[in-house]
Amino acid sequence: MNIQFRESQEAASPLISKTAIADCDIHPARATRTELYPYLAKRWQHHLEVYGVHAYQGMMEGPPYPKAQPNASRRDAYPPEGGPQGSSLSFMQKQLLDPNNVQLGVLNPLNTGQGIRNHDLSAALCSAVNDWQIDKWTSKDKRLKASIVVGNEDGLSAAAEIRERAGDKNFVQVLLLSRNVEPLGQRRYWPIYQAAEEAGLPVGVHAFGFGGNPITPSGWPSYYIEEMVGHSQCQQSALASLVLEGVFERFPKLKMVMIEAGFGWAPSLAWRLDKVWQRLRSEVPHVKRPPSEYIREQVWWTTQPMEDPESREDLFDVIKWIGWDRLLFATDYPHWDYDEPSRVLPAGVSEANREAFYLGNARALYGIN
Amino acid sequence: MASLIAGGVDCDVHPAVPHLTSLLPYLNDYWRDQVTTRGMVDLVSQSYPKNSPIVARPDWRPENGKPGESLADMQRHVLDPFQLKHAICNPLYGVQMVFSEDMQTAFCRALNEWLAKEWLDRDSRLRGSIVIPTQTVEKSVVEIERCAQDKRFVQVLMLVMGDTPLGKRALWPIYEAAERLDLPIGIHAGSAYHNPPTAVGWGSYHIEDYAGQAQAFQTQLTSLIVEGVFAKYPRLKMVMLESGVSWLSPYLWRLHKFWRGVRMETPWVDRAPLEIVRSNIRFSLQPFDAPPDEATLIRLFDHMQSDQLVLFSTDYPHWQFDGQDALPAGLTPDLVRKIMIDNPHATYPRLT
Structure with a gap:
């Protein structure tokens, strides 16, 4: 959170400058409303001006649950040259990458072509965002790597976009959001997993998105905090769907990253799935092994927002149950619920686990030396 | 497994309605006619x-009929062998799926009368939950007040997946009546299927619906806490039934963190979510969703930081454990x- 960050910045800087880290969840923003237009056909520029994006939610601008801060971002992250938080590479370097010694920064653009009802527009916008990530970010700072965003509701066009980008070292993963028209294990999304597995790219599933479903199984709640907390339940349901539809069984080399949805819930979900699978496996014969095994072998987790139990031993229990080799440090820059690198991990962690948590796991997963 | 003790309370058993026609004696002429004329099927x-x-459970499954429809079986399978003082009956008949508020009201009233006559009257150990027609808050309150005159009804029963999040203000008259009449609100697994059963849409499988109950409970706890139900009704207890418990602590760590960050949005939440859960929320034991090893169980109870949260349940006749092993090892x-x-x-004041 930004207030804590400002309080701690001076004291923490000398320490953190020594430790190299990977930041596996950075959100690059557009400086202007039309910054993507050079990458879009005239037809789509016109369409956006006349009809807007026509998402799976009602607001022409902004989210239905107003955020806690403008753009859900830190007030100290506005670039000096203007534009919204996260829209300036030079300021991102100055505020995030340099002082925190970020060796690898994974870009996860959020306002892309995902969650849009017109699937042709969705594909065009995603492709434009992918070009823009190279031009504006990864070609200008080698520490940054991009995520291939894809038109999520049209599996075939999404797979085509992945194949188009496969082998391009600017990209280290495919990016989906957790909330879609259907749970992520459904067959309409399988071409995405097939293409990602073929390309050797992990699929990141970031919290958020729109698919038209209420964000609770009992309808729409009232508050932003319910949406925020609810992203973890959405992620749990999406992961359960991936396991129970047999996605991991069908695509055994597929790696998935759960991004910005917490990780504390992972052991409980895996235990519960194992227990009900023991009883009900005759319904899902394509799930051949206990669900926890697929999760342990094929799923990674970014850390922010870290769960904050009163006792650090509680946190260590949960990490031990998940595996120290499966967590990827992330700040969520420039969002307001940013996790400060020097503060998230309590004392009492071995040097090897600390290194894996901050850098080693990410390097291994994303194939970056 | 830990050893059972005599005189316990089983907070979640499920007597089954054999068929919709079993409720005909408890419906008025109009609804009896509707059920038969329209050829309504079992709910x-x-x-x-x-x-x-x-x-x-395989050894609890009758040769004919629905599991849980025979009192003699329930006595033989749980009431006697577990040496229970009481068992709280939570009927899971599908009345919540009905959309008409009039029909739902008639069916709920019939269901409650059926429970009193055919179960509570026939075994003095049994207690009941009041099933309410949540399509209409006004008639839910009427049904609560009607049934509450019978002291054997010890709680109000709602499904974890209904039409709206349970904290919504429109439902508060239900909570006012429950608090006033010393009735906890039991929130049981299951969906009215008026919304997709997950927050990311319709899954393909029964196993997905069942596993997903845990996520539904999490979203309901958030709603109940942040809407301010327990600031308004501080004496109200809610019991999460067939919810699982191992998700609770990590869920609360997250809720607590965000509440600290954005509490300006819900300033009426006057206590930390952790404290609200400790004072107002309880959980039934089964299904106990943790691995069967003592070390993990001990850590999970440590994480909960309270020994008052969990209430014994067998979840009869559902298959959550075998033999008498209702209590996980390590307790x-x-x-x-x-x-x-x-x-x-301590949770059910009417349980005497």
Whole structure:
């Protein structure tokens, strides 16, 4: 959170400058409303001006649950040259990458072509965002790597976009959001997993998105905090769907990253799935092994927002149950619920686990030396 | 496994309505006629398909009829062998799926009368939950007040997946009546299927619906806490039934963190979510969703930082454990006593 960050910045800087880290969840923003237009056909520029994006939610601008801060971002992250938080590479370097010694920064653009009802527009916008990530970010700072965003509701066009980008070292993963028209294990999304597995790219599933479903199984709640907390339940349901539809069984080399949805819930979900699978496996014969095994072998987790139990031993229990080799440090820059690198991990962690948590796991997963 | 003790309270057993026609004696002429003239079929929720393995333990499954429809079986399977002082009956008949508020009101009233006559009257150990027609808050309150005159009804029963999040203000008259009449609100697994059963849409499988109950409970706890239900009704207890418990602590760590960050949005939430749960929310024991090893269990109870949260349940006739192994290994005798006796009595004031 930004207030804590400002309080701690001076004291923490000398320490953190020594430790190299990977930041596996950075959100690059557009400086202007039309910054993507050079990458879009005239037809789509016109369409956006006349009809807007026509998402799976009602607001022409902004989210239905107003955020806690403008753009859900830190007030100290506005670039000096203007534009919204996260829209300036030079300021991102100055505020995030340099002082925190970020060796690898994974870009996860959020306002892309995902969650849009017109699937042709969705594909065009995603492709434009992918070009823009190279031009504006990864070609200008080698520490940054991009995520291939894809038109999520049209599996075939999404797979085509992945194949188009496969082998391009600017990209280290495919990016989906957790909330879609259907749970992520459904067959309409399988071409995405097939293409990602073929390309050797992990699929990141970031919290958020729109698919038209209420964000609770009992309808729409009232508050932003319910949406925020609810992203973890959405992620749990999406992961359960991936396991129970047999996605991991069908695509055994597929790696998935759960991004910005917490990780504390992972052991409980895996235990519960194992227990009900023991009883009900005759319904899902394509799930051949206990669900926890697929999760342990094929799923990674970014850390922010870290769960904050009163006792650090509680946190260590949960990490031990998940595996120290499966967590990827992330700040969520420039969002307001940013996790400060020097503060998230309590004392009492071995040097090897600390290194894996901050850098080693990410390097291994994303194939970056 | 930890040793059971006599005199416990089983907070979640499920007597089954044999068929919709079983309710005909408890319906008025109009509704009796509607049921027969329109050829209405049995109201079985797909949350609990009769032949699903999880819906009845093999040795608790009757040769004919629905699991849980025979009092003699329930006595033989749980009331006697577990030496229970009380068992709280939570009927899972599919009345919540009905959309008409009039029809739902008639069916709920019939269901409650059926429970009193055919179960509570026939075994003095049994207690009941009041099933309410949530399509209409006004008639739900009327039904609560009507049934509450019978002291054997000890709680109000709602499904974890209904039409709206349970904290919504429109539902508060239900909570006002429950608090006033010393009735906890029991929130049980299951969906009215008026919304997709997950927050990311319709899954393909029964197993997905069942596993997903845990996520539904999490979203309901958030709603109940942040809408301010327990600031308004501080004496109200809510019991999460067939919810699982191992998700609770990590869920609360997250809720607590965000509440600290954005509490300006819900300034009426006057206590930390952790404190609200400790004072107002309880959980039934089964299904206990943790691995069967003592070390993990001990850590999970440590994470909860309270020995008052869990209430004994067998979830009869659902298949959550075998034999008499309702208590997971690692519980101390002191904790067993709390779970089986002290905590249920502290939660249900009418349980005498």
